Amino acid sequence: MSYVEFWGDDGYDDEVVSAIERACDTDPRAALRLVAEYSTYWWSHGMQDEAAAAAERVLSMLGRTVPVGLDEEYLLAVLHGAASAEQEQLELAEQIVLATTGPFRYSVTVLLWSLVFGPFESASVVEEVLARNEDGDAWTRAAVELCRGYPGLTSATPGDAAQALRTALGRFRMLDDRWGMFLALTALREIVDDPVDIISEALELAEKLRADDESGLLLCQRGELYRRQGDLDAAGEDFSWALALAEHADLPETAAAAHIGLARVARCSGDLLTAREHLAVVVSRDSEDLEDARYEAMHELNLLINSEASA
Template structure:
């Protein structure tokens, strides 16, 4: 299995894990854990997932002695394709761990992957065990405390935790950490436009096209609700261009619907129909929700035409 990798260091990572998979699965497991921080900071989630999938396919349901957290990290990276028994083994490892995690990145990956399926009490207990770790771990713990749905924090408490995490990740120059803190913060502040704008700047630097497109659509919708139709149109148009360039059909559909709404609000019903027609003409299962939304918008458009 080829699990990606670019030039230089990326190729060394791939080569090392490939060789270890063929010769020593214990070493392959250690390498996945050791490279976790690198994958995180480089935004290489797909590469991490593919490497983890390869290692898990060799290990199966066996947790090598002394490598519990390494196994846990590998499952966290490859959770989308892991077997149910492997997910359960990973959960058992967390339940049996009484102290802080050995690897800084474990607490954040665990919270994001497994946290939504655990009780808030369990999540808080794991965070408390890790809150005295290094600077990065402390930033990650605050991010998890403010992350929607993980600990039950009220909006004010969540916002404070996320701002603390954001400040700490800034000091560490961790762009992905900053990006996650900002995207979570937008859900708990009264006026998220400024937060989304900063997150968008980071997404562009990280070359995260899908995230950039979604943020543009969200900001465009906020501008539309505020009556700034010119700004809304610019954001949706930018999102559409980015989505078409990066081949992101769902983002493109969201941008077309946003442009249709903006055109309807400005009285340009013909342009609104044209954008909706594009979405409704695309027969794809992944766009089913978008077509439903486009039909709803079309009904509003028809009502607008009838009352004109």
Template sequence: MNLGGSGEPHSLEADQVVSAIERACESDLRTALRLVARYSAYWWSNGLQDEAAAAAERVLSMLGRTVPVGLDEEYLLAVIHGAASAEQEQVELAQQVVLTSTGPFRYSVTVLLWSLVFGPFEPAAVVEDVLERNEAGDAWTRAAVELCRGYPGLTTAAPGDAAQSLRTALGRFRMLEDRWGMFLAVNALRQVVDEPLDVTTEALRLAEHLCLAEETGLLLCERAELYRRMGKLEDAHEDYGQALSIGEHADLPETVAAARVGLARTARGAGNLPAARAHLSAVLAIPGLELAHDEAILELAALNASEASA
């Protein structure tokens, strides 16, 4: 991957990177902005979105609504990382960087981050133009372009073409041993294939390897639902049970609720109506989860119907 500079960013710990950027903000904003861009790939490859956002927000708060001369792409990357708190005018300036440029990005990671953060809000033609401008980049960039071409909602690619692009991206990221890229490709692929069980299992394996607790729990629930629909109730029960344990351990109430609703459906399918009712009661006792409560109420109605017909 072209990191846009010399040296190896992985030699610094995440907090040291942010500290270096904060120090640069006090003396040289141009250097601070370059550092944000320089470490974008480091943050990406290590799943450090919070650290990236903190550093970018600090730099953007100092820069305000000014794009430093010659640092257009660096500014764009800062806005991408700090998108959640960036001012609307800063977002618009970043969008203009993309719309007015004609060549490829200088940093490999830009095409992927821009596509995932801002791409869903841009016309498909704009996304496709950006991808075309970057398809001749290094191996990592080419993998990222294929990922974005197949990513749901970004382009007008037909399902078959999207699946092929995602498989190509997966193969390229696998050759580069980039597990984050592999995870994104597999996670997108399972949304466009007709039989997603094997792909979901691979996504689950990658999520576990990357220590993504929330994603692991949700993928377990999704695979469990596939098993349940196939009539494999024991496999479904095992996956839902693992998801419940992860959700409780990591304090993820949405995951806990999804797992319990799934366990209730599985128990009802196995004829264990008391267990199903206990899981649904537990979901309804979790505060602030309206969608989960609606799901539990619907399942409770199905449970009551099963009891009435027994």
């Protein structure tokens, strides 16, 4: 069954989940095939949570048994559900990759494997997997270049990595794959000298993709770059925008980063009272997830104290 039978213009349809649930109860092999079949769609639409939920359901039924002839399908399920997969399932997935001598059958497999397992493999293993998939279709070739340039995956020099990412970006543009473009841009921003324009383009894509978390983080990063360049007005706009987005989408870590950014802008502008007010908000939060943010806010408070003492 094609995914167009499940999805319409409005996006994800709950019928997919129902179909996988029914298949898990009656035909686990069919359920595994469904997870593999919809992997590309889930990824390209930023539906990692939906993919993980479906994969976890199938893996709970299969356990440590890889159905005959469905090795790559099992690998994809583990890649989607890696966060909750059993250690034995992770090891089985690794064995499948090592035992595969040719290219993957599903285009999305090489990218998901590289991003999920790649950071824990040697650069030589990653390059070997990429090399045997570089003659695939246009999307696979774009994904291979993305992985070649992705920070921490291969031993590519910064120059080679940047070139690979720019090649991936161009290919994803031709394919009109927004998530591919977004990944290429967010990776590229880490290795270029002046990433403001790249962050701005990535931010436009994040907004179109309705990726609030990513948008907030990009706004904070661009705001900090503007602050360091001395453009306090632009920095303040970005941090304020990030704060509004974080509060609307309930993103406490992004909100904390925005408050700290606004405090720095206020300190640099000489408005120490406003800086204190923003930092006080962060320090007052008692969530364990905000421990690093509170530490950073305390550091900023010390800078304020020194600024007041020298005034």
